[in-house]
Amino acid sequence: MSGEEKDAPDLKVVIQIAENPEKGINSVLNLLKEMKFKEVEVVFHQEAIEAVLNPSLVSTLSPARVVACRNSLKAKGINEEKLPLGTIVVNAGVAEIVKRQSEGWIYLRV
Template sequence: MKVVVQVSEKEKINQAVKSVMNLINDLGEELEEVEVVFHQSAITATIDEGIIKPLLEKKINVIACRNSLISQGINESSLVKGVKIVNSGVGEVVRRQKEGWIYLRL
């Protein structure tokens, strides 16, 4: 299974990360790949090592939306090392769904 997780609200970042960790702990071996796409106000998570590092340590792909970085005034050089950038977070989610990934919005 491949799972793409969309996180767009700053207020939901911590709970979304907990839910992703629960997913990994529960399904572990069944998961081929997990990708968490941060955009809109949740883009701030991508500059917080305390939030992002546990995801990266579990081999989860952490994705930042460039459009959201620009709209929030966040410089790409501020991102936690290992975070990947895509032009559009919603575009990334749609691409992954088209490829057959399971979609979660947290």
């Protein structure tokens, strides 16, 4: 694959991780190695929400933004203040995904 094929400079992608965060994170890392996007958001919610407590997660997934679902945090009893610096919190992860899709972002569930 040539460098031109690997770059998607005008594309934005929102990635949903709801379960099995280890496999999901590995898939995101593989995608980020292969392609460059204008913007990338990784939305963690449901069973995968505890992964956002990992202090190295934000830097590991860079340049993607790590997004945590407030509803899932509350359901698991996780205090937002314990999240690593740089984590973005939204009220509902699913609403964030729908919002991004409505803005023309590519949706990927891993």
